[in-house]
Structures are given as structure tokens and as C-alpha cells.
Amino acid sequence: MYETLKPLLFTLPPECAHHLAGLGLKLGIKTPLIKNLIKKDFKDEILSQNLLGLNFANPIGIGGGFDKNADLAYGLGYLGFGFLEYGTFTPRPQSGNPRPRLWRIKEHNSLQNAMGFNNEGSAAVEQNIAKYFPLSLPVFANIGKNKTTPNESAINDYIYLTKRFEKLCDGFVINISSPNTPNLRELQNDEFLSTLGKELRKITNNPLVLKIAPDMQPNAAVALCQCAIESGFNAIIINNTSIDYSLYPAAKSIGGLSGELICAKSRELFSAVASEIFGKAVLISCGGISDAREALWRIKHGASLIEIFTALIYKGPAMIENLNKELANLLKIEGFENINEAVGSALKK
Incomplete structure (x- = not known):
């Protein structure tokens, strides 16, 4: 179905196409026939894990930014993901950066976005997610500060949203x-993270996950992650979008790159960080992952979970089930009885 609609969607501006696809998902799950077509029930125990006190039927999740206002969470839960993120959202509504702010890089199955945390604000997000939570799979809230909040007051935004x-x-x-x-x-520093972690731990026992940038030097990234772990964080996502515009000569001078363009860069940083902190926190790999072999490489080098985003736009919802099936098959071919055995196996050697 998606391959039929994709040429039409790609004639539209990317942001418009995203909203249209989201609307289609919301309407589809309200129609029994379409809902049955959308719903994916593939399960294989080889992919199941218990992490952070939560049960994950499979390791494939959707990264933050896809469901900014938590109005797609219920529908996304039908597509076969092992976990979801909603957000990034902020305490107060904000419109984000001026349009255009999202561009396709079709020849590389990639995107460049300069969205700027556009979202309807915490009140609207709360109203949306309260309709469905809890879901049948783990759901994470991706939180950020408002653009107008100065960095010296940023911690207050994160405390407010956590409460x-x-x-x-x-x-x-x-x-x-x-x-x-x-x-x-600039908030990616030890002082802020240490204070933030300690303050949030006074509020919640829920897992805290830090998402880092791919453009950090490996030593700095390792040090930052170690600080986060010592301050109460339980997991690390490696990584966000990249501002390394040398990866694409025709890149805009704003926003971040995602998709296959940053695959090698993301893999390199993940490997550097995982080699130092594997076993100290749950590691989640994100950035340019579009097939099972790449996912398995990240898993064998320390990732317990995988996040996709841009690949979903280019390959469509069927890729989630296909990715899980292919990953389960690869694990069996390599002799693993459960994904837990594969996680970090290359590092253990």
C-alpha cells in the first residue's frame, strides 16, 4: 500500500506529506478493514528482552520527532514496533523554525531537518497521551526546553515536564x-547533566535516557555518558542528527542530517562509546539504520535496542515487520538463542 502511495506523497512538501501520512494512520485504525491491514502481529521470542524493568517484544523503536504531540502513539503501536517515543515536546507550545525546514535527500535515503521543537505544548500532549497510556509496549516521553528559555534556566523546563x-x-x-x-x-556538559540527573531522580523512578549528538569527539562523548550514568541515567541513545555538512556537498547550512548519510558516522561514534561504557547502561543505537544487517552490527557491538526514523519514511511501515523477521533469521543463522546473547558479543570477544 505504501509503495503505491509513496510517489504521490513525495510530490508533496515533506512536512505536508508527514502530516498526511499521520492523518491516514489515525483514520486507518478507526476503520476495521484498514486496521486489520495495518496491524502487524509478528512475534519471535528470540527478539524479546526485559530491559529497564520493561518488556520489549522486539528491539526496534521509533525515534523522537516522528510523533511530536503524542497523537500518533496509538496507531504506531499497531505497526510492529517494540517501543515508541513521543515528542520532542516542550512546556509551552512553540511553532518551531520558519518553513521550509525539512528537505528530502532522495539519492541517499536521507533527510535534513531544521524543525526546532515545533509542538503543541505540554498541555495538548498530556491530553493526547492520556487517552491511550499505558500501551501494550514501552512508551518514552522525549522532552526538551523551550527556545525562549535561557540555558541557565533550562533545568526548570525538564523538571516541570518530568513532574x-x-x-x-x-x-x-x-x-x-x-x-x-x-x-x-551547550547543555551537553558534566555540570548540567549531574545536576539534572540528581534533580530528576528526586521526582521519578522511571528510566532516564540521554540522547547525544553524533558530532562529539569520542573521548568527550564517553566522558559525558559516564557522567550521565553516575548522575542517575539508565540508558544512552547514540545518536541525534548531524551537523557535519561535509557528508553531503549540497546540504543546507542549517538543521541536522539523518538517514543513510550519517550511517558510518553514527556507527563509528556508537562503537567508540560502547567500547567504554557497555554493561554500565542500556545502549540504544540510532542513525542511518535501514536493514537487519546494520541493526545486527550495532547489536553485536553493544546496542540492546535500535531506533529508526528516516528509513521508515523511505521504506514505509512494512519495513518494521520485515526488519524484525530478517533480524530474527540472522540471529538464528549465527546460532543465538536470544538477542541477549548477541548484545555486545563482538565486544566480549
Whole structure:
């Protein structure tokens, strides 16, 4: 179905196509015939894990930014994901950066986005997710600060959102690595993370997940992750979008790159970080993953979970089930009885 609709969707501006696809998903799950076509029930025990006190039927999740306002979470739960993120959202509504702010790079199955945390604000997000939570799979709230909140007050935004959504998610993803909010990445420092982790731990026992930028030097990334773990974080997502415009000569001078263009860069940083902190926190790999072999490489090098985003736009919803089937098959071919045995197996050797 998606392959039939894709040429039409790709004639539209990317942001318009995204909203149209989201609307189609919301309407589809309300129609029994379409809902049955959408729903994916593939399960294989080889992919199941218990992590962070949560049960994951498979390791494939959707990254933050796809469901900014938590109005797609219920529908996304039917597509075969092992976990979801909603957000990034902020305490107050904000419109994000001026349009156009999202571009396709078709020849590389990639995107460039300069969205800027556009979202309807915490009140609207709360109303949306409260209709469905809890879901049958783990759901994480991806939270960020408002653009107008100065960095010296940023911690207050994260505290506010954690208090408000503590009962409306299974864990929090702390986004301080988007390139599209001015000076946000400056918060990727030990002092802020240490204070933030300790303050959030006073509020919630839910898992705390830090998402880092792919453009950090490996030593700095390792040090930051170690600080986060010591401060109460349970998991690390490696990584967000990249501002390394050398990866694509025709890139805009704003926003972050995602998709296959950043695959090698993401893999390199993940390997560097995992080699130092594997076993100390749950590692989640994101960035340019579009097939089972790449997913398995990340898993064998320390990733317990995998996130996709851009690949979903280019390959469509069927890729989730296909990715899980192919991953399960690869694990069996290599002699693993469960994905847990594969996680970090290359590092253990």
C-alpha cells in the first residue's frame, strides 16, 4: 500500500506529506478493514528482552520527532514496533523554525531537518497521551526546553515536564542534542547533566535516557555518558542528527542530517562509546539504520535496542515487520538463542 502511495506523497512538501501520512494512520485504525491491514502481529521470542524493568517484544523503536504531540502513539503501536517515543515536546507550545525546514535527500535515503521543537505544548500532549497510556509496549516521553528559555534556566523546563508526565510514560528521553534549538547542545556538559540527573531522580523512578549528538569527539562523548550514568541515567541513545555538512556537498547550512548519510558516522561514534561504557547502561543505537544487517552490527557491538526514523519514511511501515523477521533469521543463522546473547558479543570477544 505504501509503495503505491509513496510517489504521490513525495510530490508533496515533506512536512505536508508527514502530516498526511499521520492523518491516514489515525483514520486507518478507526476503520476495521484498514486496521486489520495495518496491524502487524509478528512475534519471535528470540527478539524479546526485559530491559529497564520493561518488556520489549522486539528491539526496534521509533525515534523522537516522528510523533511530536503524542497523537500518533496509538496507531504506531499497531505497526510492529517494540517501543515508541513521543515528542520532542516542550512546556509551552512553540511553532518551531520558519518553513521550509525539512528537505528530502532522495539519492541517499536521507533527510535534513531544521524543525526546532515545533509542538503543541505540554498541555495538548498530556491530553493526547492520556487517552491511550499505558500501551501494550514501552512508551518514552522525549522532552526538551523551550527556545525562549535561557540555558541557565533550562533545568526548570525538564523538571516541570518530568513532574507532569511521570505517570504518562514508561521513561524519559532527555533531548539536549538537537541542533535546531539555539545553544541547546551547550547543555551537553558534566555540570548540567549531574545536576539534572540528581534533580530528576528526586521526582521519578522511571528510566532516564540521554540522547547525544553524533558530532562529539569520542573521548568527550564517553566522558559525558559516564557522567550521565553516575548522575542517575539508565540508558544512552547514540545518536541525534548531524551537523557535519561535509557528508553531503549540497546540504543546507542549517538543521541536522539523518538517514543513510550519517550511517558510518553514527556507527563509528556508537562503537567508540560502547567500547567504554557497555554493561554500565542500556545502549540504544540510532542513525542511518535501514536493514537487519546494520541493526545486527550495532547489536553485536553493544546496542540492546535500535531506533529508526528516516528509513521508515523511505521504506514505509512494512519495513518494521520485515526488519524484525530478517533480524530474527540472522540471529538464528549465527546460532543465538536470544538477542541477549548477541548484545555486545563482538565486544566480549
